């Protein structure tokens with residue numbers, strides 16, 4: 001029997017679900033011709049802020065710029081440091097380096113893959129030893145689960161530093177009743193197509209309750225504009241959300257809550273089907289993950305065989321992330337907190353992400369689960 005066609009993330013299934021409305025919205029935006037900062041952008045920013053309960057939302061060109069713009073607004077500069085996890089996509093730390101400042105990497109909690117708050121004190125000492133002033137902390141909602149924001153926010157308050165929530169993966173999830181996007185001084189997200197709320201190209205947004213920073217970021221993302229775009233009052237960038245992408249996102253945000261619900265069903269089926277043969281994800285009490293990724297852990301020396309066995313049966317997988325950022329060539333020169341990041345260094349060899357999207361039907365998922373179980377048993381037999 002030939003292997004079935006399974007998508008890692010099936011964006012076409014979502015297109016079928018949304019139907020003609022999406023094509024109509026895109027074509028309408030094309031016909032209207034307001035390609036830059038057209039009315040769809042403002043409308044979408046309003047809906048995005050309302051979705052998570054944030055005061056202001058600013059669309060921008062991608063999720064990387066979304067983190068950079070608040071740091072620019074804070075005037076981050078050389079000699080400053082920003083604490084962030086290393087087990088994340090490089091963009092989290094990249095923007096700190098853009099501005100000549102120093103990321104200080106901390107380890108993750110093994111159960112949640114999010115920043116381990118136990119490492120934060122060591123990060124402050126590392127900053128001191130390197131004569132750096134810690135100005136901000138970027139927490140990441142890895143794989144869709146919000147970081148542990150209560151203790152993180154307390155830490156930021158005690159040390160008088162800004163909290164940026166990199167919710168590129170977790171936007172729309174919740175932490176003790178608060179929706180990710182409304183947490184922190186700034187929350188940022190990405191609309192990269194594979195994200196839980198993705199568009200048909202690149203896009204991102206910043207959410208904040210700070211009126212003054214909101215005004216500065218609105219200026220920064222359009223070349224530092226003042227009263228109009230030919231009045232430049234600060235050095236800015238060109239980082240706008242496209243009108244056509246905003247039109248796409250308006251359709252997608254209308255089904256986003258329902259999709260987050262569907263993702264819970266899919267995640268539960270995986271948990272129930274694989275919990276006895278692999279390390280399945282742990283979501284903290286009082287939290288809802290958006291399940292940007294469904295990641296299990298298998299024995300490091302069995303991982304390649306497991307992935308190959310799934311591939312042979314038509315089941316795609318991905319590894320997030322094969323190398324933590326502090327081990328990447330470009331980032332090795334930056335400090336890590338304490339005596340290294342043993343959990344990040346280990347789990348990167350064990351993680352495997354399985355197909356995950358809100359339209360994964362029970363029969364297809366049953367096949368994935370059975371295939372994964374067989375592969376894990378085969379791997380165990382070979383041990």
Ligand SMILES: Cc1ncc(COP(=O)(O)O)c(C=O)c1O
Pocket residue numbers: 062063064065088089091092140166168169190191192202203204
């Ligand atoms: C945690 C995290 N931060 C930032 C980004 C950057 O987003 P973008 O690709 O839209 O620039 C991503 C996207 O992959 C991400 O996963």
